[in-house]
Amino acid sequence: MVRPSDARTPVDVRRKALQLISLATSTTWPEEARTTALIAVRLIVEHNLLELSTPGNLEELLAKARAEGAREEQSRRFKQDAADRERAARAREQKPRMPRAPDGCAWIHARFDSVCIFCGTRVTTGEKVLWEKGAGVIHEACWPEAYAQAKAREQ
Numbered sequence: 001m002v003r004p005s006d007a008r009t010p011v012d013v014r015r016k017a018l019q020l021i022s023l024a025t026s027t028t029w030p031e032e033a034r035t036t037a038l039i040a041v042r043l044i045v046e047h048n049l050l051e052l053s054t055p056g057n058l059e060e061l062l063a064k065a066r067a068e069g070a071r072e073e074q075s076r077r078f079k080q081d082a083a084d085r086e087r088a089a090r091a092r093e094q095k096p097r098m099p100r101a102p103d104g105c106a107w108i109h110a111r112f113d114s115v116c117i118f119c120g121t122r123v124t125t126g127e128k129v130l131w132e133k134g135a136g137v138i139h140e141a142c143w144p145e146a147y148a149q150a151k152a153r154e155q
């Protein structure tokens with residue numbers, strides 16, 4: 001039986017060890033630093049990695065591992081931002097909508113000053129109103145009550 005670790009090349013193992021070292025030396029969590037450093041050292045000992053690299057290219061590889069870590073962090077943040085935007089868009093969609101205008105009516109912005117046919121007070125130009133063809137306009141705020149009364153009359 002082939003264990004996953006058997007398939008690893010020395011380069012893969014060295015890369016993994018460098019990523020662990022990079023994390024161990026950059027994390028702000030002492031516990032994480034200790035744990036990752038320990039795993040890195042075990043890998044280094046188990047695979048005899050110090051024999052494979054000269055100090056020069058070890059530095060180089062460490063820098064590469066750090067850059068890779070930064071890219072991963074950036075990608076993680078990007079995904080997080082995308083998720084935030086998606087959630088915000090969903091919240092906007094779920095906002096309660098105006099009730100559908102009944103037949104022969106439409107939600108409009110008043111084109112001129114007039115009077116609400118329900119409460120009899122002023123409607124000013126630009127105000128959102130329910131317009132009923134041939135009848136007039138009703139304040140947006142008056143509509144729920146007007147609708148309830150119309151329903152009651154129907155019964």
Ligand SMILES: [Zn+2]
Binds near residue numbers: 119
């Ligand atoms: Zn009104």
